Amino acid sequence: MRILLVEDDALLGDGTRKSLGHLGFTVDWLQDGRQALNALSGEKYDAIVLDLGLPHRDGFALLQAARDKGLHTPILILTARDDKLDKLKGFSLGADDYVVKPVDMEELAARLRALIRRTAGRATPRIRIGEVEVDPDTRQAWLKGAPVELSTKEFAVLELLVQNAGRVLTRAQLEQSIYGWGDSTDSNTIEVFIHHLRKKLGSDFIQTLRGIGYTVRQPS
Amino acid sequence: MKNETMSLQNRLALLLLGAVMLFGMIAGYESYRNALHEADELFDAQLAQFAQSLLSVATDLDDDRAAPLPPPAHKYQQDFVFEIWDTEEEPARVLLRSNSEFSLPAHQLPKEKFSSGEWNGKHWRFYRQHDEERDIDVLVGQSDVVREELAREVALHNVTPFLFGLPALALFAILAIRFGLSPLRRLTESLRQLSPEQLTAVMPGDTPREITPVVEALNSLLVRTAGVLENERRFTADAAHELRTPLAALQAQLQAAQLSTSDIERSECLAKSLQGTERMSHLVGQLLTLSRLDELTAPALLEPVDLVELARSCSAELATEALAKNIALELRAETPIEISASEELLRIMLRNLLDNAIRYTPRGGHVTIALEGNTLTITDSGPGVAADKLSLLGKRFSRLDPSGPEGVGLGLSIVLRIAALHHANADFRQATGHSGLAVSVHFPETR
Numbered sequence: 106m107r108i109l110l111v112e113d114d115a116l117l118g119d120g121t122r123k124s125l126g127h128l129g130f131t132v133d134w135l136q137d138g139r140q141a142l143n144a145l146s147g148e149k150y151d152a153i154v155l156d157l158g159l160p161h162r163d164g165f166a167l168l169q170a171a172r173d174k175g176l177h178t179p180i181l182i183l184t185a186r187d188d189k190l191d192k193l194k195g196f197s198l199g200a201d202d203y204v205v206k207p208v209d210m211e212e213l214a215a216r217l218r219a220l221i222r223r224t225a226g227r228a229t230p231r232i233r234i235g236e237v238e239v240d241p242d243t244r245q246a247w248l249k250g251a252p253v254e255l256s257t258k259e260f261a262v263l264e265l266l267v268q269n270a271g272r273v274l275t276r277a278q279l280e281q282s283i284y285g286w287g288d289s290t291d292s293n294t295i296e297v298f299i300h301h302l303r304k305k306l307g308s309d310f311i312q313t314l315r316g317i318g319y320t321v322r323q324p325s
Numbered sequence: 326m327k328n329e330t331m332s333l334q335n336r337l338a339l340l341l342l343g344a345v346m347l348f349g350m351i352a353g354y355e356s357y358r359n360a361l362h363e364a365d366e367l368f369d370a371q372l373a374q375f376a377q378s379l380l381s382v383a384t385d386l387d388d389d390r391a392a393p394l395p396p397p398a399h400k401y402q403q404d405f406v407f408e409i410w411d412t413e414e415e416p417a418r419v420l421l422r423s424n425s426e427f428s429l430p431a432h433q434l435p436k437e438k439f440s441s442g443e444w445n446g447k448h449w450r451f452y453r454q455h456d457e458e459r460d461i462d463v464l465v466g467q468s469d470v471v472r473e474e475l476a477r478e479v480a481l482h483n484v485t486p487f488l489f490g491l492p493a494l495a496l497f498a499i500l501a502i503r504f505g506l507s508p509l510r511r512l513t514e515s516l517r518q519l520s521p522e523q524l525t526a527v528m529p530g531d532t533p534r535e536i537t538p539v540v541e542a543l544n545s546l547l548v549r550t551a552g553v554l555e556n557e558r559r560f561t562a563d564a565a566h567e568l569r570t571p572l573a574a575l576q577a578q579l580q581a582a583q584l585s586t587s588d589i590e591r592s593e594c595l596a597k598s599l600q601g602t603e604r605m606s607h608l609v610g611q612l613l614t615l616s617r618l619d620e621l622t623a624p625a626l627l628e629p630v631d632l633v634e635l636a637r638s639c640s641a642e643l644a645t646e647a648l649a650k651n652i653a654l655e656l657r658a659e660t661p662i663e664i665s666a667s668e669e670l671l672r673i674m675l676r677n678l679l680d681n682a683i684r685y686t687p688r689g690g691h692v693t694i695a696l697e698g699n700t701l702t703i704t705d706s707g708p709g710v711a712a713d714k715l716s717l718l719g720k721r722f723s724r725l726d727p728s729g730p731e732g733v734g735l736g737l738s739i740v741l742r743i744a745a746l747h748h749a750n751a752d753f754r755q756a757t758g759h760s761g762l763a764v765s766v767h768f769p770e771t772r
Binding site: 119120123128158183185205207208209210 | 566573575576579581594
């Protein structure tokens with residue numbers, strides 16, 4: 106799951122990016138409101154973590170601009186401002202959650218997953234495709250009820266595929282989702298992850314559309 | 326309006342009634358004196374008339390033919406005496422006297438004249454008329470009791486209505502004062518409705534001229550107090566905000582360390598956590614300094630301080646940081662500059678100024694401290710501040726470039742506060758000739 110983190114504080118941004126990274130998110134981190142708005146128009150994110158006090162473009166302005174553009178991505182405000190009026194304003198401008206600093210990173214991750222899950226139209230965290238079950242919140246997967254060990258990146262690829270069950274995802278889309286900016290990518294890595302996933306979940310779970318991409322489908 | 330000290334209303338009523346009574350008494354006394362004077366004139370005329378009448382009818386008066394006088398018909402008659410003398414022979418012989426038991430001190434009285442004197446235990450007014458042709462002397466005397474009584478009565482008549490009117494006057498005065506003081510009561514009422522949360526101007530508009538200065542002073546105080554309270558609230562909110570972010574950073578870094586599987590990343594996160602605690606310590610230190618400064622109205626101790634020596638010692642303290650960034654730190658001063666100041670506070674100010682300058686100056690730049698007259702100027706070769714943003718400098722927690730060097734945004738607020746405590750002016754401007762900021766502090770001449 107790819108997250109845009111907009112936070113001007115260097116230590117906080119760095120720590121949040123790392124923690125969320127360990128908790129299964131791919132995090133792009135920006136320190137400036139204007140840059141963040143540009144990034145939003147170019148990239149696709151599953152959720153946005155937004156600080157309010159930002160240089161160049163205040164968080165509220167960014168939130169409003171994003172919603173004005175018709176962006177539906179869930180936005181979580183993470184700020185030091187605990188005033189009720191700020192909270193109400195945040196929600197009225199289209200924020201989906203409002204968290205006051207400091208926040209437990211695992212709680213932040215859980216909130217983000219819940220937001221993403223709701224956006225995908227699901228109330229329960231688990232997604233079941235045939236004999237495979239995936240829980241994005243706990244980052245666990247099961248095959249015929251038995252837990253399957255997966256690496257962070259493997260899980261990220263699986264998660265994206267099951268979230269988009271029935272749709273074909275290109276390799277570029279998968280790459281974009283599991284690598285943040287600055288992460289080194291190897292053009293073969295997606296194939297490697299798919300290979301590992303097939304070994305662990307059965308060879309016909311993920312289907313390849315040669316030259317196009319990959320998909321998983323609900324058995325009819 | 327009950328109070329330990331006398332209320333304004335009672336005070337005014339007492340003063341007013343006291344003044345009325347005093348003037349009443351003076352008027353009464355004056356009226357008595359006038360009446361006395363008029364009575365004197367009147368009675369003197371009567372006395373003379375009576376003496377002359379007696380003289381004109383006193384022909385062929387002989388003591389054996391003189392019938393005794395009938396008993397007095399009026400109480401005042403006792404205070405009215407006369408004697409008729411025959412002065413043809415020596416010694417003179419009394420022809421007729423009003424009171425046979427006493428004799429007037431005739432020989433002491435001047436002729437043809439009014440005179441006053443003590444006689445028979447009373448004060449009298451006498452008149453003596455002499456007929457040369459017939460050698461007859463007439464003496465008349467009247468006791469002052471009559472005159473005084475008359476004058477007293479006249480005066481009393483004048484004063485009586487006034488005395489009876491006094492309670493009515495007092496009542497009217499009290500009502501008038503109550504009415505006159507009603508704006509004060511309204512002021513009290515509107516002050517009572519104020520609360521620290523809501524400090525609005527009292528009695529806008531309809532204030533009587535006399536209390537307008539009070540109301541204006543009060544309103545200006547209220548506006549300033551509201552401002553101070555607002556500042557305080559914002560300061561607390563800002564302080565909380567400023568502490569929350571480093572706390573959040575600390576938590577994020579520590580959790581990242583906890584979640585990390587790599588030792589390198591873990592130690593990196595721990596190092597950053599330490600950086601976070603340092604930042605928080607710095608922030609807390611600056612907050613404490615500022616709140617300590619806010620409580621002061623003047624430096625606790627003023628002592629002679631040599632600005633040059635102080636600048637030198639502060640520069641030396643911060644030289645390590647400057648050297649680490651390869652910044653040329655230079656002190657330009659000719660002669661010692663002695664001012665009366667708190668050395669402790671000036672040290673805090675200089676450290677903050679130098680710390681800022683070094684922080685914002687890129688590697689290889691320069692920071693200059695110049696002392697001239699009573700002015701201290703610190704110039705850096707950092708990015709400077711745009712002209713339209715200069716006025717924002719020194720506002721609490723305002724960091725003009727949050728992505729710039731680490732800082733909590735309180736340094737210049739501290740500088741401004743210390744300058745104000747020393748009645749010094751601090752101004753910020755763009756450095757001349759290169760990018761960078763110049764901060765000047767002008768200290769007043771030492772008296």
